[in-house]
Amino acid sequence: MGEAEKTLYGFPLKWVSLVTLVVQNSALALVMSYSRKAKPPNELSYLVSTAVVMSEFIKLVICFAVYAKEEQALGRLSLQKVxxxxxxxxSHWKKMTVPAVLYFIQNNLQYVAVQYLDPATFQVTYQMKILTTALFSVLMLGRTLSRRKWTSLVLLTLGIALVQMDGKTTEAKSSGMQQFLGLLAVTIACVLSGLAGVWFEKVLKxxxxxxxxxxxxxSVFSLIPGLIFGVCLMDGAAVRQDGFFQGYNKWTWxxxxxxxxxxxxxxxVVKYADNILKGFATSLSIILSSIASIFLFDFKITFLFTVGAGIVLYATHLYGLPDSVPEPKRHNSDTSLAYAPLQQEATELPRFNMRSV
Incomplete structure (x- = not known):
């Protein structure tokens, strides 16, 4: 007999996690963008550096609470053990500093990107992380990709290029420089995401x-540069003058x-579903973000955007399909998603004996 499917209040955890991912992935792009753009003219904008630090702090508290509960259940929780x-x-803590710093920079760049790009364009372009993760996997891990995966990566690049071409034809809403800054920020964020994920896999395999x-x-090694370089050095004067939580409102939180x-x-999702379903969830979140952007940001869905987004959705699905010859069964992890707010991309799952958030 197979193992009984785990449920939450009678609903399969597989579908609960997928629905939650769709909602979170869609909401983040929209809420981040709205929090940066929909500011009353007399109010201060919140500092991105403090927002990133607070996000890492909340993540640290949640993870430590679960870790402490696990250790306490085993009867071995103590300060010395922690x-x-x-x-x-x-503990491999030195190896963790590199991906932590990369994810910290990536998270800051996401706020820059959503300030200059509409959520729909941001969501589609952010799927470039699939490409960067795959390329770094080939270069750093010597991984071999199937012809299907290479085809999907070419299609992904084509689709993103079409979406960006569409962005250049609608510069009435956003100046050319703003469009360029948004594209530059999201591109660098995708490169850092791919590098951090593959580095994480390589050093911890x-x-x-x-x-x-x-x-x-x-979280610890992201908070250190966040507090020192972001809050103290870059925004120190603003924090001293108007406070750490200046400009915070419900959208910021x-x-x-x-x-x-x-x-x-x-x-x-990685634990209870699979990579293909995760790819569908990512695709659905892009569609929902695009529809919501029409009403919230006066976003115009053009023919070029529709074609480009459609190609990206198909490429995401194609990349998540299993190869015809399965690899030996290994433990899966999704290191490229370790710290991504919107990095829930359908990348090939890296293999090593742990799961990283």
Missing amino acids: LKDLFGRD GTQASLFLRNIQL GAISCQAIGGLIVAL
Whole structure:
């Protein structure tokens, strides 16, 4: 007899996690964009550096609470055990600093991107992470991609290019420089996401560790540069003058919360669903974001955008399909999604013995 499917209040966890991912993925792009653009003229804008720090802090609290509960259930929770797990000889904490810093920069760039791009264009362009993750996997891990996956990557690039061409024809809403800055920010964010995910896999391959322990380490090493370089150095004067929480409102907290829980939701999807269904969830969130943008941001769906977005959706689905010759069964993880607010892309799942949020 097969293992009984896990449920939550009678609903299969597979579908609960997928629906939650669609809602979160759609909401984050919209809420982040709205929080940056829909500001009353007399009010201060919130500082991106503080928003990223708060997101990491919330993630740290959630992960530590779950980790502590797990350790307490095993009767081994103590301060000495926590410090050993986080910073001991076998904790690999030094290796975690690189992806943590990369994810920190990526999260800041996402706020820049949504300020200059509409949510629909941002969502579609952000699927470039599939391409960067795949390329870094080939270069750094020596992974071989099937012809189908290479085809999907070519289609993905074509679709994103069409969407950006459409953006250049609608510069009445957004100046050429704003469009360029938004595209530059999202491109760099995608490169950093792919590099961080593959680096994470490369340095941790073969290690055994708690899912939440690894994310505690990532949060800690993201908070350090966030507080020092972001809050203190870059925005120190503004924080001293108007406070850490200047410009915060319900939309700011909504963006922070969505960003904080995004990786945790992806972990559930990876655990209880599969990569193909996750790809469908990502595609559906793009469609929902595009529809919502029509009403919230006066977004115009053009023929070029429709064609480009359609190609991206198909490429996302195609990339998630299993190859005809299955690889030996291994434990799966989704390191490219470790810290992504909107990085729930349908990439090939990296293989090593842990799941990272």
